[in-house]
Amino acid sequence: MTGDSTPQKPVGGADESAPRLYPPGATSSPRQAAAPGARVREEKLTVVNMSHRQETAREALTAGSEGWGFYCYILAGVLLGWGADHWLGTRPIGIVVGLVAGSAMAFWKLWGYLKGGEE
Numbered sequence: 001m002t003g004d005s006t007p008q009k010p011v012g013g014a015d016e017s018a019p020r021l022y023p024p025g026a027t028s029s030p031r032q033a034a035a036p037g038a039r040v041r042e043e044k045l046t047v048v049n050m051s052h053r054q055e056t057a058r059e060a061l062t063a064g065s066e067g068w069g070f071y072c073y074i075l076a077g078v079l080l081g082w083g084a085d086h087w088l089g090t091r092p093i094g095i096v097v098g099l100v101a102g103s104a105m106a107f108w109k110l111w112g113y114l115k116g117g118e119e
Contacts, residue, residue: 066109066110066113069106069109070106070109070110071106073102073103073105073106073109074099074102074103074106075102076102077098077099077100077101077102077103077105078095078098078099078102079098080094080098080101080102081094081095081096081097081098081099081101082094082095082098084097084098
């Protein structure tokens with residue numbers, strides 16, 4: 001019967017509780033509706049886990065900011081040492097002390113980041 005209102009059986013052994021993709025009376029797939037020998041374009045959908053991508057981007061940005069922070073601690077130490085040298089008149093001592101202090105702070109901050117304590 002062509003005007004039968006009974007629901008269609010799912011194709012391919014699908015569960016009957018699953019939602020139907022085609023209205024009653026329609027063919028069960030676009031391939032069946034095409035003329036014999038015609039090519040039917042089937043699109044495949046790719047599901048991307050955006051939360052994983054966002055988490056990866058956040059980790060990359062955090063690591064990048066920690067890298068810049070590392071160099072900024074060293075630069076700040078050198079600049080403070082240079083300022084102390086200029087103000088006190090002691091030429092290389094302030095820069096050396098500032099370099100050592102800035103490097104120590106940079107490595108301490110990096111160690112804390114790698115251990116996961118500071119984010």
